[in-house]
Amino acid sequence: xxxxxxxxxxxxxxxxxxxxxxxxxxxxxxxxxxxxxxxxxxxxxxxxxxxxxxxxxxxxxxxxxxxxxxxxxxxxxxxxxxxxxxxxxxxxxxxxxxxxxxxxxxxxxxxxxxxxxxxxxxxxxxxxxxxxxxxxxxxxxxxxxxxxxxxxxxxxxxxxxxxxxxxxxxxxxxxxxxxxxxxxxxxxxxxxxx
Numbered sequence: 257x258x259x260x261x262x263x264x265x266x267x268x269x270x271x272x273x274x275x276x277x278x279x280x281x282x283x284x285x286x287x288x289x290x291x292x293x294x295x296x297x298x299x300x301x302x303x304x305x306x307x308x309x310x311x312x313x314x315x316x317x318x319x320x321x322x323x324x325x326x327x328x329x330x331x332x333x334x335x336x337x338x339x340x341x342x343x344x345x346x347x348x349x350x351x352x353x354x355x356x357x358x359x360x361x362x363x364x365x366x367x368x369x370x371x372x373x374x375x376x377x378x379x380x381x382x383x384x385x386x387x388x389x390x391x392x393x394x395x396x397x398x399x400x401x402x403x404x405x406x407x408x409x410x411x412x413x414x415x416x417x418x419x420x421x422x423x424x425x426x427x428x429x430x431x432x433x434x435x436x437x438x439x440x441x442x443x444x445x446x447x448x449x450x
Contacts (some may be wrong), residue, residue: 260284260379263315263325265293268407273326273377275427276437280444284324287315294318301342304329304376305388312380322381324443328435330409332397333370335362340374356401356412369397373413373435377443387446391438405430 260277262284264270270286277284287294297314299307304327311325329343339346347355363369372394379387393415401411403423410422415433422430431437 260322260324261287263311263323276440279431282444308376308378312378316380324379328375331372334366334368371397375435375439377439389439389442391435393435
């Protein structure tokens with residue numbers, strides 16, 4: 257399969273996923289390169305895989321092309337069950353602050369800054385069973401946003417034995433270390449037979 261379509265209306269996520277997939281030899285484009293903007297089904301609160309599969313199957317039903325969808329989130333030890341599979345929905349309740357600033361505000365005074373970022377990818381292709389892969393990374397949350405090589409939680413996330421956030425690393429260093437990059441690597445390996 258040559259070009260996969262990315263099932264997302266999130267520009268950052270789409271561009272990051274395209275970069276991560278390309279890093280491992282999988283070509284993808286935003287679905288809006290071929291179709292008008294769509295409204296995807298509402299996400300559920302049960303699982304990353306379920307949310308990604310719903311998006312992928314929805315878009316696959318509108319085209320005869322392979323589709324890749326991502327559902328991702330951040331889990332922060334000090335915040336308990338807050339965030340995770342409902343990360344964006346919960347963070348968007350704060351309409352005044354950015355997602356990163358909301359996290360920093362929630363962690364004020366916390367010494368436990370452990371966090372995990374998770375990305376689950378679903379690939380749906382005509383005549384094929386869906387493929388599911390998950391990438392995860394553990395690290396800590398910085399005390400302020402840092403870096404300009406990428407956006408989102410990368411500006412806060414520090415891997416073990418690193419002094420820099422993911423956003424302080426150029427793509428060739430960052431992609432293999434990220435949750436989405438690890439998922440893309442697994443998916444590329446699975447897709448070699450598709």
